[in-house]
Amino acid sequence: MSKAFTKETDADDDEDLALPPLPAGGKNYITPAGYARLKSELLDLIDNERPKVVEVVHWAASNGDRSENGDYHYGKKRLREIDRRIRFLTKRLEIAEISDPAVHHGNDQVFFGATVTYADESGAAQTVTILGIDEADSGLNQVSWISPIARALLKARVGDEVKLATPGGLKDIEIMEVSYPPPASA
Known part of the structure; x- marks a missing residue:
């Protein structure tokens, strides 16, 4: 069988990005404005961007053959990127210590x-x-x-x-x- 017909793994896309290191025992300090920006980005991803991409992927999937459907493949890749960013932001906001x-x-x-x-x-x-x-x-x-x-x-x-x-x-x-x-x- 040709390599062209084997399923490629998306393992590289699914790996979580490593969080930038904090000093041992250190805290993740952030200003109130910085916290608000990160939270705003997280909410925008969850409430706006992700639902739009899900809609495109759903539409593309309903068109039938997915093997050559660029909208479907790009949409799925974009969903993984959005989900990865949502996980990253959620983790960072959980450990953030706001310092004014x-x-x-x-x-x-x-x-x-x-x-x-x-x-x-x-x-x-x-x-x-x-x-x-x-x-x-x-x-x-x-x-x-x-x-x-x-x-x-x-x-x-x-x-x-x-x-x-x-x-x-x-x-x-x-x-x-x-x-x-x-x-x-x-």
Whole structure:
């Protein structure tokens, strides 16, 4: 029998994505805004996107021969992707610990949620915001609280010099400014 007529396994598609690692004994900190974004994505997948794909797969299956039905095969693959993402988001939201950075507004010490401006040995300044691993976006100068730069900055104060471990060796960086979002008005 030709290889073309054997059933392919979908084992690769069904494997759960590994969760990004947390430090031993660490918590999955997330800001209220980050938690809301993840929850919104989860609800959208469950309430909107998944039912639409199920409808397409049902329609495609009702057309008869599924062996050459692109809508059916793509739909089934998309359903697996959606279900995998739903499982991932559900697990992450279950272990999330919401931490509101606004409680530190006006503080000059670096904690979770801080926006920190620091200067390296050459005087070049950079600004980063320390967020949860599920919400940090490096394109927006956001770093995970478990990243090397965040670990170096945490608990330091404005004016402190800290050592940052880089692949090129230790670098001294000085904290220039620390800010937090203002508390939400009630």
